[in-house]
């Protein structure tokens with residue numbers, strides 16, 4: 001049984017971007033806040049804090065989910081990936097290259113979450129139909145691009161990954 | 165936008181979870197996928213002093229065949245409805261419901277049972293569960309009981325669960341062979357909660373409608389069956405006059421809400437249109453099924 005005696009904090013062991021760490025967190029801290037404040041992965045954007053905008057999307061055991069709708073304590077024993085895991089040093093990931101090439105971003109607030117959702121889509125489904133791309137993008141709000149360049153970026157990313 | 169402080173409990177088994185619920189009663193809230201609960205906590209609409217997180221109860225993650233039914237454990241994520249073979253074969257209407265709902269990023273965490281327990285009047289799964297005649301298994305330290313989803317709701321976001329009860333499973337009866345189905349809705353954007361929606365199941369005996377179930381969402385305090393509309397259809401041959409009669413009956417019998425998203429009057433108009441669309445689609449599928 002796993003009871004927390006103290007209201008305030010609890011020990012968790014989490015793997016973030018391949019690195020395992022143990023730390024104390026308060027029960028009510030969201031995973032998004034823990035990632036930003038304790039792990040300094042500030043690519044986890046916090047927009048609406050209630051699941052609607054998608055900017056805080058991370059990969060939780062490989063699946064895209066809202067970090068603002070998870071508690072930090074729920075990450076105990078799980079593996080988290082943020083946008084910081086994508087590039088290899090100064091070399092951008094193919095999906096990031098494609099977004100840069102096709103102007104899939106302007107202010108960039110929504111971009112980290114979208115790229116993580118897209119990375120899972122392309123892994124599961126290397127040649128997605130437009131409908132499959134729309135389904136994924138539907139979970140993200142972008143106030144800048146009007147989505148067309150994002151769609152083109154995802155198509156290009158799929159081609160680049162297939163050629164790799 | 166930060167939750168109040170609470171005591172966080174993470175049971176590993178149903179037995180531990182029901183022990184916690186018995187101990188803390190109405191002070192405690194169950195956390196399943198959190199896709200509705202976390203926003204309520206962050207906005208402080210919910211301020212429980214104890215949170216019982218059921219996500220690590222491994223025994224509650226399953227989709228399995230039961231007697232002429234598909235049983236789904238309460239930690240099973242909504243996303244699985246879209247990729248499970250048993251669901252596709254026995255209750256394909258669930259995969260159609262999923263297509264109307266939210267987004268993959270939400271469905272990866274949100275649970276099937278959590279959506280039914282939450283009971284948003286505009287949610288798809290409660291209506292589909294009612295149309296199918298689904299039942300919930302609720303357990304507490306006192307024992308277990310079975311609750312038909314059709315008898316589960318008591319007004320807006322209210323259900324008949326006792327504070328010490330946990331739903332462990334939902335049981336969806338398999339659809340009849342040759343049964344057509346449909347889930348249709350109108351929402352502002354794809355994936356938003358529906359302004360109104362209708363789910364239907366139709367099976368024929370020869371040219372006549374032999375079995376029909378219609379349930380609506382976004383058209384009252386909770387999802388509910390449209391029994392009078394079903395009676396008009398049962399035993400009949402299909403005709404556009406009949407569908408119009410059914411549609412106007414539905415439109416005048418539902419009691420939709422009037423809110424910032426849509427007026428009650430507009431929702432009534434949607435009810436008539438969506439009833440017809442849903443019946444057409446279900447009948448089309450039933451006929452295709454009979455032909456194949």
Ligand SMILES: Cc1cc2nc3c(=O)[nH]c(=O)nc-3n(C[C@H](O)[C@H](O)[C@H](O)COP(=O)(O)OP(=O)(O)OC[C@H]3O[C@@H](n4cnc5c(N)ncnc54)[C@H](O)[C@@H]3O)c2cc1C
Pocket residue numbers: 050051052193194195196197198199200201202238264265266267270273274275276277278279281282284286287288289325329330331332355356357358
């Ligand atoms: C952006 C966004 C879009 C959405 N769009 C839709 C949509 O289009 N259609 C739709 O239907 N939903 C939608 N939702 C809601 C989503 O489907 C939720 O997942 C669902 O309503 C609740 O399921 P959950 O597992 O997340 O439950 P939680 O949020 O954890 O819990 C919800 C409620 O149910 C209770 N509960 C949960 N499980 C149990 C159990 N086993 N026993 C007893 N009580 C329990 C909890 O105590 C709580 O009161 C959306 C959510 C978001 C964030």
Ligand code: FES
Pocket residue numbers: 045046047048049050051052053054055056057066067068069
């Ligand atoms: S901040 Fe998490 S979805 Fe908007």
Ligand code: FES
Pocket residue numbers: 104105106107108109110111141142143144145
């Ligand atoms: S690039 Fe600005 S919100 Fe998407």
